Amino acid sequence: MSRQGASQLITAKPLQQEPLIDAIKDSDELEKLSLAAGISQEVLHSNEHLQERRTKIVATLGPTSVPKIKELIVAGVNVFRLNFSHVSDPESQRPVIESIRKESAALGIPVAILGDLCGPKIRCNTFAPTPSIQLIPGSTIRLVHSSEPGNATTITTSISQIVGVIAIGHRVLLNDGNLRLVVTERVSADEVLCQVVVGGELKAKKGINVPDMAIALPAVTEKDKSDAKFMFKMRLDYVALSFVQRAQDVGDLLELFNNLQSQEALARHNGNPLPDTSGISLDQLEEDWRPHIISKIETPQSLLVIDEIINISDGIMVARGDLGVECSLEQVPLIQKTLIRKTNAADKPVITATQMLESMINAPVPTRAEVSDVANAVFDGTDAVMLSAECATGEFPIETVQMMSSICRNAEAGSRLLQGRDFTIPLYKRDKKEKIIGSEKYVSEFAHCIADAAVAAASEASASAMIVFTTTSEMPIFCSKRRPSMPIIAVTPTGSIYRRLAMHFGIFPVLSNGLKISTVSGSISRLRRTEVEIPLVPQTHHENDSHTVSTESLGGGPRLRNTDAILALTERDVIENVSVVKFLKVGDAVCYCAGFHGPFPGLSNTIKMSRFGESIRSERAHLNWSESLRRLSIG
Template sequence: MRRAKIVATLGPATGTPDRIAALIEGGANVIRVNASHGTAETRGRWIEVVRRAADGAGVPVAVLVDLQGPRIRVGELAGSRVLRPGEVVVFAPQELATGGEIPTTYADLARDARPGARILLNDGLLAVEVTEIAPPRVRALVVDGGPLTSHKGMNLPGLQVSAPALTEKDCEDVRDAVARGADYVALSFVRRAEDMAELRRLVPPTVQIVAKIEKATALEDLDRILTACDAVMVARGDLGVELPFEEVPIVQKRLIREANRRGKPVITATQMLESMVNHPRPTRAEASDVANAILDGTDAVMLSAETATGEFPLEAVRAMDRIIRETERQSSGAVREGRRMGELEEVSAEDAIAIGTHAVARMLRTPLIVTLTKGGFTARKVAALRPPVPILAVTTEASTFRQLALVWGVAPVVVDHVPGYDAMLEVVRDLILKRGLARPGDRIVMTAGVPWEVSGTTNLLKVEVV
């Protein structure tokens, strides 16, 4: 089975029932719904279609709703404007901008900016340096010029932005996502752990929260952010604007490594197969990019414009599936396993059980690890060590069944509740034989929390015979 997972983004190119079903059939494990675009009604219909398609295919598929966040943009310009190096420009709140001033959607720009700071426009293609603050206006000198049009993004690298972590729109979108049964909600432009705590207060325990790391300031509070979130996304688009481009590959590796060490699922995102927006085959560099993320230890790789607006969305999913499978087939699992185990600095009882499960499966060469899990805690602990065999995660919770679709190496199964470990073991044996996951007489490693109905307690490791 393929261990790393695929996240596919819905959009105009894939928003129909047949296209959504085709994405799932092609290998998408998580469907991303971008709250920056479309209406709540459209997103709700998409989520319903995803649920029906996944049920029809008999596979777990998680829904991730990606919040817009406090994105700062250029306001409405009269037309395209060319900024020339050496030119002095003035930014003003959009309701106050006059004449040749550049309007911005961020009313507090003058409060947050500092002389000498850079403001990047249009994904970093244009850059200006702040020379004077005259609230509510900011005067700046154009460093890197070019054409500027309405609604282009503005980045303030290195500055602590005072905008709220969650906008009014975000809060409405969170409530809607929860009501429609989203499995994950991702927060954009996370700056500190408190941002995640604010989101956590808006969602029930059954919904997991994802920290999108796309601001340089987030790296300064990374430990606390990783503790506060359930999963993390390496959002390389804005991160590559905030940081020098040559730093992004190393930051990506650091983020994946730290997420692995904490047992938090990690998604590597942005421009992975970007050329497939317009072409039916990826470039060799893109194939290498996906493969390197897999070798780094990412749980999932994400397609954005490739499936949302691209001309070849289904081909993009299939191409990513092929790259992952070949990379996993060719790579050395032993190197990854040893590194993951060695990176555990503080070992809890649950970590010790997970390490033991991994070691026993390897030494006995069992074909399968089985975790009995209510909330997914046990399965994530074991998966974080990247064992050499698949992990069958057996749960009674539909939300856990879907959420584990994101986690590396985990094949989730949902079953009816039966009381006690022995009764559940018989259910598991029947499942394994019906699915051909092992043969009669094979040994398997079982891990669970006892009582197994209680989430977050991993305290049992047993070797059983199918």
């Protein structure tokens, strides 16, 4: 668009408004509308969800936070992490998962769930009779291979691969390296003596790292397999794989999910579908659904093959706790920056984790260094920041989430200034060297140029929002990675995409109630696998139109199909979603991005610059006009 064209658009008079869209400017009406749309008063009045924070918050649930799920969502949590390292029976997590879904639906706020697999992490057992022990510097402590609890003089671990092979002089780091021992004597195949170098309190189930030796453990343990099956069955949005060392480790988990997908498909095909107790119905999942895999980068070995790992994974976590122990602490900031750049270049989500607001476990305010750390992760371009013990066991989980949210918002405002005009100068440069070679990911033909043009047009027109249709999640993510200065409202008819997009920077998902897109004859992934010919006009009345849209909710005829009707329904969906409508007023410039009249859904090919509310108005005018014509011709 030319500069002149853009400025005309900016100075154009707002549209004359209709009662439906006038309503969103009136707060009483807004409340009525939100209640009718099932959106609670808490969200309507919560400060957090009415302000646009782009960086997403992942919060670990634990004993102190499970009873506070609702308050945590209202405070700003976008993704809950369930750490299965601390879970012996996966079924024990079912009520927690159900509770997250119930509260999220009642509040009308999308929340994703991330199940974190333990992986081959070596941990100490519990302690008895006290829940923790004190390690005194200079004292001697026994390290024993056993399934029994430890005690004041003995640390036990049920993993056999360490005590039998560790050598005198090797370092033993406990609790993310906060406590340190050195091996001084071998007593038997199952026992060594260690001297405490750095002491302190050691609680149950804390990690044990032995950086001086390589340990051969499978990436996906038997416990992980059982937990991963449970996560699949419960339709968790993300599964994090700990201690990934090679791309094949992710491949092993993918194979497990592929097998589960095949079993389900076969059972359905034979008319014997397994009872689904997840509470998520099949039509809320996209075709070929499986949990998305987040690889946790926490070992030096994984850094050697990081491109392959990013390529096969659906996203990355910078797991700074173990990374700081397995590598050296001083290397962590540079590794964080590199991982964020590479993952952004691959258009995948990246989470920055661990000790972000650690002091808030016991204090209502963080340290200045912690505030700086969170802000710098935002400047680096992370999609999400993560809270661990601060939220799982800390005294101030709600305050911690509120603080993290406030730091992110302030950093985002600052980074727009730092970036010059706004975020549209990309945080990373999409340069060829950083592009992941040989990606298996299907990218539709025009996707990148549409995303470039949409972000540029939205910025040029000072649009209040981008409104992006999606059935694959591809286009909103491409836009998000270009860091536009305005929010990206992602409208999708698919429940799993609605939840999953909650973890992506700057994306505000809206579940479309009105829009039903016919799947024609196959999803993009199936097309790609089989390379079938697509019938161009399978189930539609109009020759070039592959979308089926019901406009009943607009009061129009039953199965009217055209682009304006789709946009009008989208505007209605956005208006009814109070958590996004607050930063979008009728008459504001908006940039729509969608796939219209393509051979099948999922192909973004169109940008439309418009004023918010214009489509509802023109669609209604069109319906009235058609109705008059019909009457005239009958008359």
